[in-house]
Amino acid sequence: MSGSRVGVIGAGYVGLTSAVCLAERGHDTVCVDVDEARVRRLSDGVATIDEPDLPELLERGLRTETLHFTTRYDALADRDVVFICVSTPSMPDGSADLRAVDAAVGELATVLRAGAVVALKSTVPVGTTRRVADRLRGNGIHVVSSPEFLRESHAIGDFRHPDRILIGSDDDRPADLVASLYPPGRLLRMSPESAEVAKYASNAFLAVKISYTNSLARLCARAGADVTDVTRCMGADIRIGAHFLQAGPGWGGSCLPKDTAALLHTGREYGVVLPEVESARATNAAQAVCIADTVDRTIGTPISEARVTALGLTFKAGTSDVRDSPALTVCAELATRGAALSAYDPRLAGIDGEMLRAAAIVGVDDPYLAAKGADAIVVLTEWPQFRELDWARIADQAPGAVVVDTRNLLDAATLADVGLTYLGNGTRGGF
Incomplete structure (x- = not known):
């Protein structure tokens, strides 16, 4: 019509x-x-x-x-x-x-x-x-x-x-x-009631899938498995599906945080506990601490004296949206521990500078300048451009840096060849 x-x-x-x-x-x-x-x-x-x-x-x-x-x-x-x-x-x-x-x-x-x-x-x-x-x-x-x-x-x-x-x-x-x-x-x-619950239920289920994957990633790292292999098997099952089974820095954006909170609030109003959603939110809240702990224990200097570069600030690639971005949450956690933070994002020009300052982040419009002198480089958004960076050049400017790849975006062998320490999310030798 x-x-x-x-x-x-x-x-x-x-x-x-x-x-x-x-x-x-x-x-x-x-x-x-x-x-x-x-x-x-x-x-x-x-x-x-x-x-x-x-x-x-x-x-x-x-x-x-x-x-x-x-x-x-x-x-x-x-x-x-x-x-x-x-x-x-x-x-x-x-x-x-x-x-x-x-x-x-x-x-x-x-x-x-x-x-x-x-x-x-x-x-x-x-x-x-x-x-x-x-x-x-x-x-x-x-x-x-x-x-x-x-x-x-x-x-x-x-x-x-x-x-x-x-x-x-x-x-x-x-x-x-x-x-x-x-x-x-x-x-x-x-009915209107079913439609309203269905919207919240759909988003909450996606949040549960992501949090479950991040919990599996921690298990895989300790057991010597690879979470990408595990989720590849899970996703091949049509009853599960491959979407939202990627390990990462946590979920964020404009929907999942507020919708899971609202669903839990509705449950309380009706006397219904939703422990699966509560657990997903708890796992998500702990993810930034887990990543900061990884940086803290793997760099060769006290984190209060460390220079950390964040690659990616938006909550996902393809947008300039940083609302409830897990990347900013990780940066804020690192900043509370005293780390000096610089960051590069392909959409940096479209990101509100006030939000970066609130998270104690110095935005840099060149990835190589952002990484210069870094003790740790943390990949937080799955921008494909990060794969194409000249990592040998980065290694020259940040010798001995630890690369914490929360998105499993980079090739571990490439980084090892240029002398950088690589830690994948849920991978053997990673976190």
Whole structure:
């Protein structure tokens, strides 16, 4: 179904990606955001997030006039469907902060016509869709749950080719209307409560897989096994699958930390303990300490006097996003022990300098300068560019440095040949 009048609230990661993709499908799309500076930049064709193919879709939507940005909610008055895509960060007790959602709903209640549909794409606790529906029912506005499953650095492709489209609603008409806006994909229809829990459950399960892999990595290192061989076997089993079985510095980003916390909070509200998720979070929290301990015991100088280079700061390759990045967590742990930290990341120019300063990191825009004089070099993000570095040159500038490869990205023989000590994650002789 093309030609629908669609609104999107929030021009952050999910909202902006959804808006440009909906416009690409021919829907007249209006995106509302409270940040006036962001709206101006987007209206001028400047992409405000780092995502492949997004700048081109933004330019096309503006040029064809299928995409508009504004701070005014009354621009949504004639919309058939409005997606709420605002942030729901963690509160201190782990619960989701729904103030932005509630503020958006309050505005929509004053401008939407009867018969319009509000689709909650923000990740929200179970019961939120039902509560919002009760609030808007008197205005004749329908509400459905439509959680997003977009991966950073793959979001455009994920929207164009969804592996699942999740719609939570007890009413077929609004559910059908929302489903029609998406590209063809496997449609999963269920109650709003099931859809809300399913979103949290999916992300929490991915976190459990990663934490389990990191625990296995520690076992493999001590037993003389190789975690990459172990997970290769596990991933070949179709009941398990190969995704999210890579050892690393821990999980982070904008979703897994807050979603696992929110799921645990919901469990407490209903008197249900989720020990698997609790354990995954505990394992994840310990990963930075494990990596810092490895650096501490393997370098030839006290860590309080050591120079450490971090390769990679973003939470994953292909993005400039450092929100809840495990790389920054590791750096912060090293800094608390007195290490002097320099760091290089291919997206360094797009990373907020305040976040680096808060973690006591000196950003350097050249990997060789960043590594000069280092006692330890810690690979924290899986950027493929790190494989192509001239490691002989690095060895000349940092003789005797220990390379702690948390992502198992590098070739151990190559580093050994140039005189560097290599420690893989979950490998024989590693950590």
